[in-house]
Amino acid sequence: LDLTTVLAVAKGSNLKVAAQNCYFENAGAxxxxxxxxxxxxxxxxxxxxxHSERRDYFHExxxxxxxxxxxxxxxxxxxxxxxxxxxxxxEAGKAAEFVGAQVSxxxxxxxAEQVAASVIAYEPIWAIGTGKSASQxxxxxxxxxxxxxxxxxxxxxxxxxxRVQYGGSVKPENVAxxxxxPDVDGALVGGASLEAESFLALLDFVK
Numbered sequence: 001l002d003l004t005t006v007l008a009v010a011k012g013s014n015l016k017v018a019a020q021n022c023y024f025e026n027a028g029a030x031x032x033x034x035x036x037x038x039x040x041x042x043x044x045x046x047x048x049x050x051h052s053e054r055r056d057y058f059h060e061x062x063x064x065x066x067x068x069x070x071x072x073x074x075x076x077x078x079x080x081x082x083x084x085x086x087x088x089x090x091e092a093g094k095a096a097e098f099v100g101a102q103v104s105x106x107x108x109x110x111x112a113e114q115v116a117a118s119v120i121a122y123e124p125i126w127a128i129g130t131g132k133s134a135s136q137x138x139x140x141x142x143x144x145x146x147x148x149x150x151x152x153x154x155x156x157x158x159x160x161x162x163r164v165q166y167g168g169s170v171k172p173e174n175v176a177x178x179x180x181x182p183d184v185d186g187a188l189v190g191g192a193s194l195e196a197e198s199f200l201a202l203l204d205f206v207k
Contacts, residue, residue, distance in 0.1 A: 007043045018046035018080060021054060024067035026075070036068075040075040047072050048188075050082040050106060052125045062105035069106060073114050080119040080188070081106045082167070083146065087126035095124075096145045103149045112154045116161035120146050121188040127168030129191055139166045140181035147183050172201035179205070 003019060010017050023033035039047060049072070050065040065081065072079045083102040085095040099122065107115050122142050127133050134142070143164045151159035166178045167188030178184050186206075192198040 003039075003044065004042060011043070016045040017043070018048055019044050020048050020051070022047045022049070022068060022072065024064065024071040026071070036071045036075045036077065040077055044077055046078050046080050046119070048080045048082065048121075050102070052082065052084055052123060052128060056125075062102060065102075065106045066108055069110060069114075069118070073110070078117055078119065080121055080165075082121045082123055082188070084123040084125050084128075084168070090124060090126060095142060099142060100145055100149045103146055104153055107150070107153060112158045115150060115154050116158045119163045119165060119186075120150075121165040121167050122146055123167035123188060129169070131169055133169040133171075133174055134166070136177045136181060139178050140183055143181060143183040170202070172198055172205070175202055175205050 003017070007017050019034065019039050021034060022036040022039055023030055024036070025033075026035050026037035036047065047068070049068045050060070054060045069079045069081060081103075083099050083106070085098045089095055089098050103120060106120075107118070110118075122139070124134050124138075124142070143166060146164050147159045147162065150162050163185040164183055165186045165188045166181070166184045167190065169191070170178065170187045170189050171192045175187060178187060187202070189199070189202060192202060
């Protein structure tokens, strides 16, 4: 489905629509990029930025993600900022340090109000589209790391307001365990959203 079709279906409902990416400039000679201004004009509410595939395949940096976050806010939308570590980083015991640095860099220069309105999605790279998923304890630990970094940079009140999601092979069979975590506010669903039956089951869970 294209974005305009989804926006048309969602119009008048309480559903919010997110684009999967945007550029950090509204206009210019940036062939193939998506203008955040255009996304706002067609009615987009959120934009996902910093997904591991964008970082990996398109070599996006923490600085790029930060610029995109600022551009999204400047155009009256909200960012869903992805962060997450590789299997190598996880096995080396450096996940918290790595993800914490990603979060701090992505939020640099934003106001406390902007951060409080943001969504930060923790997605361990080794669990995206692999069928593997982080344990409940791992998800809670890392989502708390995200919240603690926000608290250190912007204060506890902001950290309490920011929405932290877990993503990475979230399915109807495991969503309840993640949602039971005190620092997990929601899920960023990938593969399971491509199958109507599993996606509807996830929606039923959050009703």
